[in-house]
Amino acid sequence: MVETTHRPAARVICLDAAHRLLLLHWRDPFDGTWLWEPPGGGIESGETPLVAARRELAEETGLDPAAVLDRSVLVDRDVQWNGKRYIGTEHFFVAQFADEQPSLVRTGLLPDEQVNLDTHVWIEWSDLSSLPDPVEPPQLLAVLGTLVPDGPWRHRDRA
Numbered sequence: 001m002v003e004t005t006h007r008p009a010a011r012v013i014c015l016d017a018a019h020r021l022l023l024l025h026w027r028d029p030f031d032g033t034w035l036w037e038p039p040g041g042g043i044e045s046g047e048t049p050l051v052a053a054r055r056e057l058a059e060e061t062g063l064d065p066a067a068v069l070d071r072s073v074l075v076d077r078d079v080q081w082n083g084k085r086y087i088g089t090e091h092f093f094v095a096q097f098a099d100e101q102p103s104l105v106r107t108g109l110l111p112d113e114q115v116n117l118d119t120h121v122w123i124e125w126s127d128l129s130s131l132p133d134p135v136e137p138p139q140l141l142a143v144l145g146t147l148v149p150d151g152p153w154r155h156r157d158r159a
Contacts, residue, residue, distance in 0.1 A: 002080065004086075006087060008043055009040060010091040011041075012094070014038065014063065019153075020125075022061070023123060024039055026116055028080075030082045030083040039057050040056045040090070041052060050072070053068050061106075145155050
């Protein structure tokens with residue numbers, strides 16, 4: 001039986017100048033499975049979701065936390081990680097960067113994150129399904145469409 005837990009969390013969908021999405025490639029320390037996920041993590045005591053999103057972005061990527069816009073979408077999550085099943089609602093924010101594929105810095109990662117974060121990718125939204133491992137959350141494009149309704153993905157149904 002897998003332990004179920006709820007951890008309030010915030011994530012940031014980062015977009016570069018060409019509307020590529022930033023995803024981090026994580027290895028689950030429990031069973032070795034891989035997943036792609038936007039930067040983010042737990043909301044600490046006393047933090048607002050926005051403050052947590054900005055802190056996590058800076059810790060995991062070194063990107064400018066001020067780029068995180070103060071509007072979010074609530075996303076229901078159900079993901080297994082490190083032997084636990086995380087169920088609950090997370091706040092997803094968006095950050096837009098003026099450069100194409102800005103460089104990341106990993107100096108803010110915790111020791112276990114340093115071990116489990118493999119790599120990152122700036123990927124075209126239309127190429128998400130080509131990634132070899134699951135993207136979390138599975139409805140990432142729908143979340144993006146809600147946060148940035150005027151982006152190039154708004155016509156994805158008319159391809």
